[in-house]
Amino acid sequence: MIKKIIASGIIGIVIIVALAVAFSTDVEPQPEPAPESDPTYLMQGVTQLDVMTGGDVIMPTKVSRPGCEEIDQCYIPSEITISAGESVTWVNEDSAFHSVTSGFYDAPQNLFDSGYMDPFESYTLTFDESGTFDYFCTLHPWMEGQVIVE
Ligand SMILES: [Cu+2]
Structure with a gap:
């Protein structure tokens, strides 16, 4: 019983790590967003x-x-x-x-x-x-x- 729980826990961790690696390699570096400037407002705080x-x-x-x-x-x-x-x-x-x-x-x-x-x-x-x-x-x-x- 305990072995089963440990085994499923390990499998869960392996899946999470695998997903994290898969997603992290898919993410491309995003360009910095342009600084916000709203011409609607005359004074910028x-x-x-x-x-x-x-x-x-x-x-x-x-x-x-x-x-x-x-x-x-x-x-x-x-x-x-x-x-x-x-x-x-x-x-x-x-x-x-x-x-x-x-x-x-x-x-x-x-x-x-x-x-x-x-x-x-x-x-x-x-x-x-x-x-x-x-x-x-x-x-x-x-x-x-x-x-x-x-
Ligand atoms: Cu308010």
């Missing part, structure tokens, strides 16, 4: 996949459900003031996807868009010109924030 906490603005937990807008805490802080040439880093500290997208849900501005940010992904954007920049989350329209550049 940098999205970091590294796990991090403590950005300038965070998306806290549970903001994927409505309610945070009532206390103005969908992004914390929901309003941040910087000087021209400075950057803002957002960190998604929630367990759901979120985005930082310019404009409002009903009226996107096509200035910048982080795309979907995974939990603990960060997005950094440099503001070279002064002005007031509204943004929202494409997945949760009640999430709204503002960057004021002086």
Whole structure:
């Protein structure tokens, strides 16, 4: 009985190794994908996949459900003031996807868009010109924030 189990285990491993070798030899090296550039958005930010906490603005937990807008805490802080040439880093500290997208849900501005940010992904954007920049989350329209550049 035990010998049978060991034998079938060994056969299983041999099959897995054989498949792995077969597939690994079939895979041809893929060319590097072209760097993403979206001409739709005028300002290009940098999205970091590294796990991090403590950005300038965070998306806290549970903001994927409505309610945070009532206390103005969908992004914390929901309003941040910087000087021209400075950057803002957002960190998604929630367990759901979120985005930082310019404009409002009903009226996107096509200035910048982080795309979907995974939990603990960060997005950094440099503001070279002064002005007031509204943004929202494409997945949760009640999430709204503002960057004021002086
Ligand atoms: Cu969101």
